[in-house]
Amino acid sequence: MITENCSNMVDISISKDVLVIGAGSFGLQAAGQIAAQGYKVSVIGAKTACARQSGCTSEMLEKGGVNIMQDVSIEALAGVVGDFRATLTKNNEKVESIFGAVVVAPQYSYSPLNAKYGLTLNDKVMTLSQFEAIISSDSEKMKAIQNGGEGGAGANVAFLMGFAQEGEPLLTGRVLKGALAVQNMKGCKAYIYAGNVKVGANGLERLFTQGRHAGVVCFKPSETPKVQQGTDLLKITIKDPVVRSDVELTPDFIVVEEGLVVDKQNLDLCAKLRVDTDLDGFLPSNNVHRFPAKSNRDGIFVVNSSLDATNAALRVKELIGDGTKKVVADRAKVDENLCVICLTCYRSCPHGAIFWQNGAAAISPAACQGCGICASECPMDAIQLGEFTDESLRANIKDAVVSAQATQKDAKSEPTIVAFCCKNSALEAFESAKLFGHEMPVGFKIVKVPCAGKVDVEFIMKAFVDGADGVMVAACHEGNCKAERGNTYAKWRVNEIQKRLELMGFGKNKLTFTTIASNMAKEFACKVNDFAKSLEG
Amino acid sequence: MNSQSQKVLVLGGGIAGLTAAWELSRQNISVELVEKSCFLGGHSIGFTCKATDRCQQCGACSVEEMLKNVVNEPLINVHLKTELKGLNKADSSYKITLQKSDIDLPVAQITQRANGKAAKGFSKHNNPLYVTESDKNNMGSQCEVDVDALIVATGYSPFDPNRKSTYGYGKWANVITGLDLENIIRENGALVRPSDGQKPAKVAFIQCVGSRDERLGNLWCSEVCCPYAMRMAGSVKHDNPDAQITMFYIDIQNTAKEFPVFYEKIKQNIRFVRTIPVDIYPLENNCLELRHMAEDEGAPSSESFDLVVLSVGIMPGKDTGKISEITAIPINQDGFFDSTSSDLGCFVAGTAKGPGSIATTMADAGKTAFEAMRYLGVMK
Structure with a gap:
């Protein structure tokens, strides 16, 4: 794959083929926008939207720019960005294909939430999807709503939302539209029972107001409404805080909310692609550095909206370009003579950049982000970073201690403190604090690290041995690490050393772990000053 | 068209303008980035990190990072304290006239310096870091530039809290806006x-x-204030666990991802009261009495607080009318720019079109840059 070597940059070739997993409207939109850039796109998964309406042109669809393969699924994904090796299956037949980038467009399904209200679905109690299908048709069921009220008049329809789940604007928009449609039918009346009305999206507050003006009644009880479902009778009871009594309604129909569910299919996909999910199980993980459309793996994008799809197309174009890309050759290198293939690096790499080659671990220069977690975790010390070698870090630690001591001309009056600062967060905060003149102790010096995940146990101990009175490890907040878990590794190591310091009778308070963001200059200075004070006291 | 010779003017140096400019430069397009104030970064560069022990995904650090990208990108030429004066469309390009803008230094950013009072640029990536009154008078570009397309990213204006006179903003020291709160934390390291x-x-x-105020004719939800206030409240509570925080609301709006988990956790720390207070009166020690309808009794009630934060909404930018006249970009019924994209080479990105968070604004600016590049033929 590597074709040329000039200084420490190398040209790598990137496959111009792109795999899109998920043939819904966002997946197809991304496919169209990527194919327009001249890349060949394969789309797999059941088609749930019209390719042309989603932006794929006839030319793309006919000439193979976008190849939609509905009955193909992905079994495994090996390789790295620029050179992903996907095992695709069709009728138990396996094919391996190479892709430069992968776009995942997860398809979520809606699940009815009637059970949470104690309701059974029937002709009178329906889900929002069922209701939407009915009112966009001219069926008997539609007539039942139009004439379903007392004495053949229009029906009363009650909508329930926001009690079985918090809900979101998309659901709210559907309910508001549905309620307005009912209210606009002759003699019909719409009632909405809502938890929080999620109007936080374009046009929804206006729609909500429009509905109320048209006569839609909205109740927002503080507790879930009590719903009774008898053979001939539906009854909803809520407590009204203003009149301080129960308010009852006997609607002819109840429309009950639905919720997006995490399906196993998406979770399986995440495992195959080694893409992290968020706390709710949806793709991708929640990390501001990945917005929009990026995942924890370079070259794998996740699109959950139309905006995401366009942004994924931008990122794919930037990544693939004309098919070659310059990357840093020695971000991280494995010493093959030391590697015992224990798999520690493979397991700890958050970017999926490590594989095997010639009986040793190898690190892809294309996928490696240079965080150094693998280098710190490797029990054989077989991995070195190009820019942050162990040797240079040791020298920097020594320099930091020496210069911290040198700044205190007289008898040592203030503690010598060395802080390991992640270049993405703490280093920026430190530099800002200096520039904006926030005071920090004279004996305070920093050591720049690519990620807190590269702060070895050995480095912390070395700082003490060299003469530091206090050591600080300053990382990104949990959930904000560009290497996903670099901060977590650092925290574990600090906890471990604190235990050892305690056992040695050295006191664990000489070592502290803190989290900070790049824009927290003042807070950074405060934290350092507090730490210095704690060392003096 | 050769992409190297192509140039786009981005009007507005907030997070939308920064992101659009950077995305254009990724595809080798030159950018003239025009900002009317003395600093880049817009409102959001002054926002504070709202993390507890965990990142709350507010996006404030992404603005810092995007600003760093932009100031280090040679293809982006920045004009500070400059505004759009006129625009002439000639064939497929625009001749744009820029002039020095006439703006006051932002009061919230004023700090004491050795050489007198100066406004502070919040980020170390802003150059200059400080601007005094006399510096200000020397800043600004008066020139003409030829560009192939224009992206308007002029952002929003926060709602003027003086219009809600019963809250006594400006009268009582401890009634502040959400933006004031951001600045207080940036300045002091704590609330x-x-x-x-x-x-x-x-x-x-x-x-x-x-926001959501029919009497004012503001029939939109500002979308960011609930997430903002909840994240902020969580962060303040983390910093000072003894603080008692109450949020008065109509309907709680979601943060982006992981809202159910986030909301369950925040409900344990913050008291939520579903009513909007009527007015605020001063008490001793600069405390405040806040009068509202009690949620459970439907009767008037009142309660005292040490500090009241007004979650002011996102309103159309003050210059929207003027820019619309110059560019002929239409304005919608709410006073924001119309979101429909143009085939004439004039595009709008970010909150100039309506409310949005930092994350959605960045995504929208990416999309707008994509559309502009499609217009230029750089993207297909």
């Missing part, structure tokens, strides 16, 4: 009361100040 510099024990957030 302190303007009146005495002490950490407040009881804090109220009032939501929907200016």
Whole structure:
């Protein structure tokens, strides 16, 4: 794959083929926008939207720019960005294909939430999807709503939302539209029972107001409404805080909310692609550095909206370009003579950049982000970073201690403190604090690290041995690490050393772990000053 | 068209303009980035990190990072304290006239320097870091530039809390806006009361100040204020666990991902009261009495607080009308720019079109840059 070597940059070739997993409207939109850039796109998964309406042109669809393969699924994904090796299956037949980038467009399904209200679905109690299908048709069921009220008049329809789940604007928009449609039918009346009305999206507050003006009644009880479902009778009871009594309604129909569910299919996909999910199980993980459309793996994008799809197309174009890309050759290198293939690096790499080659671990220069977690975790010390070698870090630690001591001309009056600062967060905060003149102790010096995940146990101990009175490890907040878990590794190591310091009778308070963001200059200075004070006291 | 010779003017150096400019430069397009104030970064560069022990995904650090990208990108040429004066469309390009803008230094950013009072640029990536009154008078570009397309990213104006006179903003020291709160934390490293510099024990957030207000004709939800206030409240509570925080609201709006988990956790720390307070009166020690309808009794009630934060909404930018006249970009019924894209080479990105968070604004700016590049033939 590597074709040329000039200084420490190398040209790598990137496959111009792109795999899109998920043939819904966002997946197809991304496919169209990527194919327009001249890349060949394969789309797999059941088609749930019209390719042309989603932006794929006839030319793309006919000439193979976008190849939609509905009955193909992905079994495994090996390789790295620029050179992903996907095992695709069709009728138990396996094919391996190479892709430069992968776009995942997860398809979520809606699940009815009637059970949470104690309701059974029937002709009178329906889900929002069922209701939407009915009112966009001219069926008997539609007539039942139009004439379903007392004495053949229009029906009363009650909508329930926001009690079985918090809900979101998309659901709210559907309910508001549905309620307005009912209210606009002759003699019909719409009632909405809502938890929080999620109007936080374009046009929804206006729609909500429009509905109320048209006569839609909205109740927002503080507790879930009590719903009774008898053979001939539906009854909803809520407590009204203003009149301080129960308010009852006997609607002819109840429309009950639905919720997006995490399906196993998406979770399986995440495992195959080694893409992290968020706390709710949806793709991708929640990390501001990945917005929009990026995942924890370079070259794998996740699109959950139309905006995401366009942004994924931008990122794919930037990544693939004309098919070659310059990357840093020695971000991280494995010493093959030391590697015992224990798999520690493979397991700890958050970017999926490590594989095997010639009986040793190898690190892809294309996928490696240079965080150094693998280098710190490797029990054989077989991995070195190009820019942050162990040797240079040791020298920097020594320099930091020496210069911290040198700044205190007289008898040592203030503690010598060395802080390991992640270049993405703490280093920026430190530099800002200096520039904006926030005071920090004279004996305070920093050591720049690519990620807190590269702060070895050995480095912390070395700082003490060299003469530091206090050591600080300053990382990104949990959930904000560009290497996903670099901060977590650092925290574990600090906890471990604190235990050892305690056992040695050295006191664990000489070592502290803190989290900070790049824009927290003042807070950074405060934290350092507090730490210095704690060392003096 | 050769992409190297192509140039786009981006009007507005907030997070939308920064992102659009950077995305264009990724595809080798030159950018003239025009900002009317003395600093890049817009409102959001002054926002504070709202992390507890965990990142709350507010996006403030992404603005810092995007600003760093932009100031280090040679293809982006920045004009500070400059505004759009005129625009002429000639064939497929625009001749744009720029002039020095006439703006006051932002009061919230004023700080004492050795050479007198100066406004502070919040980020170390801003150059200059400080601007005095006399510096200001020397800043600004007066020139003509030829560009192939224009992206308007002029952002929003926060709702003027003086229009809700019963809340006494500007009259009572400890009634502040959400933006004031951001600046206080950036300046002090923690939330302190303007009146005495002490950490407040009881804090109220009032939501929907200016938003969702039919009487004002503001029929939109500002989308960001609930997430903002909840994240902020969580962060303040983390910093000062003794603080009692109450949020007065109409309907709680979601943060982006992981809202159910986030909301369950925040409900354990923050008291939520579903009503919008009527008015605020001063008490001794600069405390405040807040009157509202009690949620459970339907009767008037009142409660005292040390600090009241008004979650002011997102309103159309003050210059929207003027820019619309120059560019002929239409304005919608709410006073924001119309979101429909143009085939004439004039595009709009970010909150100039309506409310949005940092994350959605960045995504929208990416999309707008994509559309502009499609217009230029750089993207297909």
